[in-house]
Amino acid sequence: MSTITKRPETSRRRFIDILLGTGLFMWISSIIYPIAKYLVPPEAAILYVNSVEAGTISEFPPSSSKIIRFGRKPVIIARQRNGKFSALAATCTHLDCTVQYKADTEQIWCACHNGLFDLTGKNISGPPPTPLARYIVVVKDDKVIVTLEEMI
Template structure:
């Protein structure tokens, strides 16, 4: 009887530890993949042109959501929401392919935000921007 009680207690302790370890491991992944939910960032952002070289993407926060600037080879600039239109994960720039990958369900977008493949139902939203005196203003 006493052994059974100890086993139950030990089982509960180990189960609790396992649950706490799983939660601690999953939290950073959740925070990375989920869009910011509060509008604590500026609705307009200035980014120096030199921070977005050809073939690169610059991620930033705009109005509480993740956004990205891309400079295509040849110099063309594109400003997009970085929030996947499927379930809201943050897309990643694939420099070698010059496209975006959503890590949650494998959605692919072109550098212009058009859907290539996967579950996203719509393109990434385009954001307005201007360029003046070496500064890109998005929003």
């Protein structure tokens, strides 16, 4: 082969190699980038639906209550005068209103149609047809944790 025909071949080969290098670089970057992003842990923590930290015990003085988010569902945590905790599904079984804690009578009350539940979740008066689901409250190192019943 003469040098005349060889020249364009080498320059073309060099050109292809440059393109190949560029392509490889872009391709590797497009793979490294999502992986690098993936490796950075996100700010939000994993939401475990089986137990939720409701706050510290100081946020629950006796005769108080708080509604927390338990997965998709609201849960009402009530603390009685004697310091005992109860946690119940906060959605009334009648027409899905959110219930509240009546500290004076130590009952759960639904304001929509005057439904009453006791602190075990049992429907005791008014329209609610079934009891409220129960949750377990565990106090651990002055943290109030709500868990599903079957976890214990």
